[in-house]
Amino acid sequence: MTTDPFHLGWFQNNTYGVHGWNVPWGGNTARDWANPQLQIDLAQAVDRACFDFLLMEDSAFVPDNYGASMDFYLKRAMRAPKNDPLPLVPLLHQATKNVGIVPTISTSFYPPFLLARLIATLDLMSDGRVGCNFVTSTAARAAQNFGLKEHIEHDARYRMADEFVDVVKQLWDSWDEDAIVADAENAMFVDPCKVRPIEFEGEFFSSRGPLNTARPPQGHPVLVQAGGSPQGRAFASKHMDVILAAVGTVEEMKSFRDDVRARVASHGRDPDSCKVLFQFTPIVAETDAQAQEICEARRKAADPKVMLAGLGSLFDIDFSTIDVEEPLAEMTTNGQQGTFKRFMSMGSNLREIAENFRFGLDDVHGSPETVASKMEEMMQEVGGDGFLVTGNLTRRYLAEITDGLVPVLQKRGLTRKGYSHAQFRHNLLEF
Numbered sequence: 022m023t024t025d026p027f028h029l030g031w032f033q034n035n036t037y038g039v040h041g042w043n044v045p046w047g048g049n050t051a052r053d054w055a056n057p058q059l060q061i062d063l064a065q066a067v068d069r070a071c072f073d074f075l076l077m078e079d080s081a082f083v084p085d086n087y088g089a090s091m092d093f094y095l096k097r098a099m100r101a102p103k104n105d106p107l108p109l110v111p112l113l114h115q116a117t118k119n120v121g122i123v124p125t126i127s128t129s130f131y132p133p134f135l136l137a138r139l140i141a142t143l144d145l146m147s148d149g150r151v152g153c154n155f156v157t158s159t160a161a162r163a164a165q166n167f168g169l170k171e172h173i174e175h176d177a178r179y180r181m182a183d184e185f186v187d188v189v190k191q192l193w194d195s196w197d198e199d200a201i202v203a204d205a206e207n208a209m210f211v212d213p214c215k216v217r218p219i220e221f222e223g224e225f226f227s228s229r230g231p232l233n234t235a236r237p238p239q240g241h242p243v244l245v246q247a248g249g250s251p252q253g254r255a256f257a258s259k260h261m262d263v264i265l266a267a268v269g270t271v272e273e274m275k276s277f278r279d280d281v282r283a284r285v286a287s288h289g290r291d292p293d294s295c296k297v298l299f300q301f302t303p304i305v306a307e308t309d310a311q312a313q314e315i316c317e318a319r320r321k322a323a324d325p326k327v328m329l330a331g332l333g334s335l336f337d338i339d340f341s342t343i344d345v346e347e348p349l350a351e352m353t354t355n356g357q358q359g360t361f362k363r364f365m366s367m368g369s370n371l372r373e374i375a376e377n378f379r380f381g382l383d384d385v386h387g388s389p390e391t392v393a394s395k396m397e398e399m400m401q402e403v404g405g406d407g408f409l410v411t412g413n414l415t416r417r418y419l420a421e422i423t424d425g426l427v428p429v430l431q432k433r434g435l436t437r438k439g440y441s442h443a444q445f446r447h448n449l450l451e452f
């Protein structure tokens with residue numbers, strides 16, 4: 022059975038934060054964390070390996086959930102310090118040739134006009150190589166940083182996000198593609214007939230428009246989202262070009278993809294126009310035995326408190342107050358719902374959950390040949406559309422993936438060997 026080629030994205034989690042400061046092969050990250058060179062090296066490596074895009078995570082708060090204090094997080098550089106990743110976009114674009122660059126923005130805190138203009142500017146600067154990851158932001162502390170006493174309720178955040186994207190798309194459409202005529206003889210740079218206000222009045226936002234810059238080269242820069250809840254999937258399937266999923270098994274991958282493709286079709290969209298990529302943290306070593314050893318060593322070394330503190334900051338729950346052996350009582354969250362549901366289903370107490378819970382597929386390990394075969398099998402089973410590679414970033418891990426694994430995938434015709442188009446959207450939709 023032959024497998025169609027699939028897509029690769031790289032998820033730079035904790036984007037412009039601290040990477041590998043206390044692990045072997047982390048280099049001088051503790052000293053250089055704010056220096057953009059690691060980010061540039063990453064972008065160049067994934068560009069060389071013909072990834073579709075580099076997704077840059079973001080959040081805007083210092084957590085204080087675990088132990089009701091910031092101590093645990095600050096001591097471990099979890100989520101802070103972290104720079105705003107948006108200024109990286111032009112740097113990464115200048116340093117690369119083809120890869121799509123996808124910063125993250127919050128639909129709960131950005132004004133839509135500001136965002137529409139910012140992304141349009143970046144798309145114009147890069148000749149059509151940017152996208153945008155729309156998140157609703159889950160942490161109450163982030164909401165407080167932006168002046169809200171309490172965070173907006175989960176489902177209302179998605180209603181807001183839906184309207185937010187409507188405004189942004191209308192602003193991008195407020196200039197026709199051929200509005201700039203630059204006709205010096207007739208003293209007309211912009212044809213005024215081709216630019217118009219949008220007069221948007223919604224439940225959450227209003228914006229007069231038009232945008233005060235031109236239509237982005239891609240029309241709509243590539244829209245990306247990752248929501249696991251029914252509300253998240255509904256929002257994503259209406260608007261998005263790429264949907265990201267963090268699920269743990271092949272069955273879950275298949276059911277997620279089937280579900281969102283049906284939802285995409287229900288909006289009158291072609292399901293093939295929306296790519297579903299699965300978060301994935303492979304361990305690639307020279308031999309299967311070495312990869313197995315690394316995998317076991319990592320499991321033994323994993324500190325469950327780090328996982329519980331990290332997840333607690335996504336759910337706004339202080340897990341330090343709960344005895345890890347006690348059966349867990351019913352709990353709810355206003356934070357990440359899909360992740361919370363998966364988390365709670367992983368065991369009857371916190372110890373079991375911390376042992377079993379994984380963010381995406383993280384037990385795929387082996388030599389480059391073995392991992393490539395597993396990826397191929399998964400794609401045959403699921404039907405597409407690709408993987409979103411992530412992991413603790415060191416230059417060594419980057420080389421294992423981009424110089425170790427990817428050449429094997431390319432040799433087998435499973436991932437692209439080059440880019441056919443100049444623009445991100447066209448490459449994404451090529452297969």
Ligand SMILES: Cc1cc2nc3c(=O)[nH]c(=O)nc-3n(C[C@H](O)[C@H](O)[C@H](O)COP(=O)(O)O)c2cc1C
Nearest residue numbers: 078079125156247248249250253265267357358359
């Ligand atoms: C691959 C991936 C990337 C994400 N990136 C971010 C991010 O950069 N910032 C953020 O606040 N949330 C991020 N999230 C969280 C999602 O936006 C969303 O809140 C989460 O998937 C839960 O959605 P739900 O409540 O609809 O289940 C990401 C999730 C995934 C799976």
